[in-house]
Amino acid sequence: MTVHAPLPGKLVQLAEVPDPVFAQGMVGHGAALEPVASEDFVTVVAPVSGRMLKVMPHAFVVQAPSGQGVLVHLGIDTVKLEGDGFTVHVAKGDQVSAGDPLVDMDLTTVRAAGLSACCPVIVLDSAADAITPLTAAEDITAGQDLFAVFQ
Template sequence: MSTVSVLAPLPGTVLDLQEVPDPVFAQAMVGPGLAIEPPRDAQRITVTAPITGTVVKAMPHAFVIMHESGNAVLVHVGIDTVHLKGEGFTVSVAKGDMLQAGDPVVECDVAFIRSRDLSACCPVVVLDAQADQLTDLHASGASVTSGDVLFRVL
């Protein structure tokens, strides 16, 4: 069994899922992981693929990539951003695309999201996984840049 490194898809401050202002993520209902709060002064940021794999879902506010191991990682760009109906987002991938970790997936206007009184917090979770499958979790409160190892999946 191989270990999959999940990379930070954007720069910012690491948060434990319990700190995410959404009960579905905070209670790890969709899976375990961490979240990243973009820098306060962020304007537009490019959100990248956290793992190498196939895009299984690509929406403006969220995407899922499936690794060959079967692990699928969801990146949700902001909280309640589905209500923006794509405004403030530019998606550069489609379902079925093969990506390498670090490839650009979506550009988002963080300043716009925040101007709509929405959280720009970005949960990064492993779907259908158990918390004990995650290891080497980045510490909450630590700063990350795109491409840093956020955690690993066993």
């Protein structure tokens, strides 16, 4: 399965994410993206095709046809915003295609609250050796191949 970048930004290694749950791979492995500092707003798109398993303003999980869940967490500790700064365009159970717009994220709101806008993209319950990076580029565009997952 190929996981695509859900937003444009700088590629960040998971170990560098400012949250130990993600940095230590406790929920799974993948990569992270730091949105471009000059941007105030970003539309986050589906990283894979599948069914929306979980939808919250600050995070979502898309279940691929293989059964694997891909979590995209929009910033760190952004649950504290209680939805402020996020506009959700899908609901739990919706079928989506990779690249479909799912959530608009107001980066100004996130940053004004003193929170990190870093967005982990995680294959739930995956092992580190199941993830193969597909790009060495530092600057990533939305929809670009990010990594492959092997079961």
